Amino acid sequence: MKIGIIIHSYTGNTLSVAQKLKEKLTASGHIVNLEQVTAVNGDPKEARNVVLKDIPDTKTYDVLIFGAPVWAFSLSPIMKLYLSQVPSLQGKKIGCFVTQQLRFKLLGGNNAINKMKKACQSKGGSVYETGIVNWSHKQREAMIEEVVDRFGRV
Numbered sequence: 188m189k190i191g192i193i194i195h196s197y198t199g200n201t202l203s204v205a206q207k208l209k210e211k212l213t214a215s216g217h218i219v220n221l222e223q224v225t226a227v228n229g230d231p232k233e234a235r236n237v238v239l240k241d242i243p244d245t246k247t248y249d250v251l252i253f254g255a256p257v258w259a260f261s262l263s264p265i266m267k268l269y270l271s272q273v274p275s276l277q278g279k280k281i282g283c284f285v286t287q288q289l290r291f292k293l294l295g296g297n298n299a300i301n302k303m304k305k306a307c308q309s310k311g312g313s314v315y316e317t318g319i320v321n322w323s324h325k326q327r328e329a330m331i332e333e334v335v336d337r338f339g340r341v
């Protein structure tokens with residue numbers, strides 16, 4: 188299958204998870220592209236006035252995996268804006284994951300995932316997996332492995 192991993196990553200955590208996922212899916216024989224959503228000014232201080240710069244195209248992919256950081260107990264505004272303007276996701280399988288600094292999913296992770304799920308479902312996409320990596324968790328590496336493993340069974 189042709190799989191697009193489309194992420195927003197400001198400090199590289201989400202990107203590092205996405206790279207592992209790409210390796211896993213590629214090793215399983217899929218064609219995988221990793222693309223980044225960026226903003227004209229990606230500084231979190233400008234989060235209220237986001238203008239997107241790199242806007243990856245979703246059309247050619249059978250499966251899409253979206254990844255982003257949690258910002259202010261919610262989904263990063265850059266991914267939020269990107270998903271709001273993405274065209275129809277009808278017929279596509281979707282995975283959504285977030286990374287967050289805090290150890291508890293209740294502190295933004297769940298909220299961010301719900302926002303991603305709703306945005307994708309509102310465009311007709313079918314969400315097959317969701318995942319949260321808590322960056323300061325002692326078991327972080329195991330959490331990453333678990334997410335990569337689950338998402339890899341596409």
Ligand SMILES: Cc1cc2nc3c(=O)[nH]c(=O)nc-3n(C[C@H](O)[C@H](O)[C@H](O)COP(=O)(O)O)c2cc1C
Binds near residue numbers: 195200255259287
């Ligand atoms: C502006 C901003 C707000 C953040 N807010 C939260 C938050 O509410 N909860 C949390 O757990 N982490 C928060 N973080 C930490 C990031 O979610 C975390 O470091 C994430 O893994 C960063 O991903 P990235 O390296 O791909 O950008 C915030 C980071 C930034 C820059």
